[in-house]
Amino acid sequence: MASDIFLTKEVVTKLGQYLKGKQYSKICVLVDENTEKHCFPLLLKVLPTAHLIRIKSGEERKTLDTCQYIWSQMTELLLDRKALLINLGGGVISDMGGFCAATYKRGIDFIQIPTTLLAQVDASIGGKLGVDFHGFKNHIGVFHEPKAVLIDSIFLKTLSKDELRSGYAEVIKHCLIADKKKWEDISKKNFNELNWEDLCKHSIAIKTKITAADPFEKGPRKILNFGHTVGHAIESYYLSIPGKKLLHGEAIAIGMVCEAWLAKKKGYINQKDLDAIKKYIILIFGQKVMFDFDINKILPLTLQDKKNENEVIQASLLDKIGKGNINVAVKLKDIREAIAFYSL
Numbered sequence: 001m002a003s004d005i006f007l008t009k010e011v012v013t014k015l016g017q018y019l020k021g022k023q024y025s026k027i028c029v030l031v032d033e034n035t036e037k038h039c040f041p042l043l044l045k046v047l048p049t050a051h052l053i054r055i056k057s058g059e060e061r062k063t064l065d066t067c068q069y070i071w072s073q074m075t076e077l078l079l080d081r082k083a084l085l086i087n088l089g090g091g092v093i094s095d096m097g098g099f100c101a102a103t104y105k106r107g108i109d110f111i112q113i114p115t116t117l118l119a120q121v122d123a124s125i126g127g128k129l130g131v132d133f134h135g136f137k138n139h140i141g142v143f144h145e146p147k148a149v150l151i152d153s154i155f156l157k158t159l160s161k162d163e164l165r166s167g168y169a170e171v172i173k174h175c176l177i178a179d180k181k182k183w184e185d186i187s188k189k190n191f192n193e194l195n196w197e198d199l200c201k202h203s204i205a206i207k208t209k210i211t212a213a214d215p216f217e218k219g220p221r222k223i224l225n226f227g228h229t230v231g232h233a234i235e236s237y238y239l240s241i242p243g244k245k246l247l248h249g250e251a252i253a254i255g256m257v258c259e260a261w262l263a264k265k266k267g268y269i270n271q272k273d274l275d276a277i278k279k280y281i282i283l284i285f286g287q288k289v290m291f292d293f294d295i296n297k298i299l300p301l302t303l304q305d306k307k308n309e310n311e312v313i314q315a316s317l318l319d320k321i322g323k324g325n326i327n328v329a330v331k332l333k334d335i336r337e338a339i340a341f342y343s344l
């Protein structure tokens, strides 16, 4: 069952209303050092006795080791099945905290309070939870809906520009797969002209519609993975190199250019659209240098994509701007060319 999603300007009031009348035995809040500092104080009024579970920030912590730590903390706090976990943070916290809650004692209630743009427009919605494993993205996980998602743009005020931009990649994705007009609108805008509240509302509407129609990703939901076959492989590759850093959205932005090239190669989109996508994404995100050496390491990682079937890479591409095309078999040699096209 899809959860209640509240887009609000009064997150404290909404949280208070949600908790009223509920008989939770204990309430825990999962935070990292940034959300403890910038976000938790905003909620303190309605959570005076909540227990904090603190983890260190970063994608590299989205692992089973961190889950073990979270489950241990829940156990030490004697959480029973009537307890509530509030995940206060970005996509790392919502994916991993949700996974820990969904599996602890076979599942306790949890709610998502996303505090990054990426988590507000994408990660907190749709019930996909999980962690990375052996360097592969979201390799271990479950589908499980939170009881509620509370989204307030107030949290974005303390977010860095790089993190905001990372979230914008998923906004661009939503426009490209589902709303041509909005793509035409945003692609004329510079980053600092964008209206986050409007874009957040727009993305949430698209994501909820797609995920409600196909909650377990048997078919149409796969379109939300546009940019992610190549993007996740690039993200995993960067994660494997100490000191190299690429945010999720930055990787997906590159992935969208590469997969737009694949769509053009298949004859779905035309050269003009491909060039427009590449030009805009590079304008917003800049261009990373990808040498043959990097490409050789990235390619095998695409073989672990969760959409693959019978060892065939199955990408979710654009059919045209504003419409997707799922289950498209692609070859490694074409992915190589697609990454080379991005690097041109």
Ligand SMILES: NC(=O)c1ccc[n+]([C@@H]2O[C@H](COP(=O)([O-])OP(=O)(O)OC[C@H]3O[C@@H](n4cnc5c(N)ncnc54)[C@H](O)[C@@H]3O)[C@@H](O)[C@H]2O)c1
Binding pocket: 032, 033, 034, 035, 038, 039, 057, 058, 059, 062, 089, 090, 091, 092, 093, 095, 115, 116, 117, 118, 119, 122, 123, 124, 125, 126, 127, 128, 129, 137, 138, 155, 156, 157, 158, 159, 160, 163, 166, 167, 248, 249
């Ligand atoms: N489940 C899904 O459907 C889904 C969809 C898209 C992405 N994801 C996942 O989401 C993750 C990326 O999420 P993310 O970009 O939010 O990363 P993140 O959770 O690592 O947060 C980014 C950084 O921002 C900090 N931060 C969070 N809120 C802040 C605030 N209000 N002010 C200041 N700093 C703040 C965090 O501490 C962190 O350092 C990836 O692991 C990706 O796989 C999941």
Ligand SMILES: [Zn+2]
Binding pocket: 122, 170, 228, 248, 252
């Ligand atoms: Zn994503």
